[in-house]
Amino acid sequence: MSTTANVLLVLLVLGLVLRRQLTARQINEAKMxxxxxxxxxVGVAQGGLIDRAHEALSVWLLVVEAAAGLVLGAMRAATMRLWREPDGTLWRRGGGLTIVAWIVSIAVRVGLLGIAYALGVRTGSGNLIAFLGVSLLAQYAILDLRSRSLPARGTGVNFTV
Structure with missing residues (x-):
C-alpha cells in the first residue's frame, strides 16, 4: 500500500473511531x-518498520513509539465514561477530554515522526497504522480492566473513572 493510501486509511479509521468514541455505544466485549x-x-505486514540504514536508531524509535502508543491509549481510556446497563451490557462514551487526548496523541505521533526524519530515519508507512493499532489496543485493554470492577448486572450503576 502506498503512503498516501495508508494515510487515507488511518484518517478514515481515526474519523470512525472518534465518532464512535464520542457517542454512547455498547461495547461488544467479545470483539473489542x-x-x-x-x-x-496490517502495519507490521506492510513492513518497513525498521530503516535498514539506521537499524539501531530506528529500533529505538520504534520502541519509543510503542511505549508512547501504550501511554496515550491509557490516557484516552481514562477520559471515557464506562458503565453497565441493568441487563449487564457494557457501555462507554468519551467527551471533551477524549477529544483533547486524541489531539495530544496525534501531536505526539507527528512529533515522533519529525524526530525520526530529523535523525535521518526513514521507515515505511506501516508504522502509522501499527501505532494507531497499539494505541487502540492499550485503550481497549484499560477499558476492559476498568469494566471488571463494574457490577456484573442488574444495578445500572454508572462509573466515571
Whole structure:
C-alpha cells in the first residue's frame, strides 16, 4: 500500500473511531480487540518498520513509539465514561477530554515522526497504522480492566473513572 493510501486509511479509521468514541455505544466485549489487532497486523505486514540504514536508531524509535502508543491509549481510556446497563451490557462514551487526548496523541505521533526524519530515519508507512493499532489496543485493554470492577448486572450503576 502506498503512503498516501495508508494515510487515507488511518484518517478514515481515526474519523470512525472518534465518532464512535464520542457517542454512547455498547461495547461488544467479545470483539473489542479486533480492530486494533487488525491494524497492528496490517502495519507490521506492510513492513518497513525498521530503516535498514539506521537499524539501531530506528529500533529505538520504534520502541519509543510503542511505549508512547501504550501511554496515550491509557490516557484516552481514562477520559471515557464506562458503565453497565441493568441487563449487564457494557457501555462507554468519551467527551471533551477524549477529544483533547486524541489531539495530544496525534501531536505526539507527528512529533515522533519529525524526530525520526530529523535523525535521518526513514521507515515505511506501516508504522502509522501499527501505532494507531497499539494505541487502540492499550485503550481497549484499560477499558476492559476498568469494566471488571463494574457490577456484573442488574444495578445500572454508572462509573466515571
Amino acid at each position: 480487540y479486533t480492530l486494533p489487532a487488525v491494524l497492528v497486523i
